[in-house]
Amino acid sequence: MLHLWDVLEHGYWHARSPAFSNQGRLVTLAWLRLPADAIFIGLGVVPAVMAAALTYRAMQQHRPGAGT
Numbered sequence: 001m002l003h004l005w006d007v008l009e010h011g012y013w014h015a016r017s018p019a020f021s022n023q024g025r026l027v028t029l030a031w032l033r034l035p036a037d038a039i040f041i042g043l044g045v046v047p048a049v050m051a052a053a054l055t056y057r058a059m060q061q062h063r064p065g066a067g068t
Contacts, residue, residue: 003020
């Protein structure tokens with residue numbers, strides 16, 4: 001909403017500029033989002049790593065010639 005408001009007031013070029021992005025309230029919002037983003041990323045990475053590890057282990061166990 002802050003971007004939209006700035007676009008309507010100053011134009012698209014200003015809403016994409018560092019002058020807009022480095023405002024105190026936007027920096028504060030970014031820091032407030034950090035814990036939730038870290039949890040979201042962490043909970044997304046854990047299943048992916050587990051799936052990769054289980055797949056690797058299954059491929060090693062069922063490799064042709066492994067039982068000879």
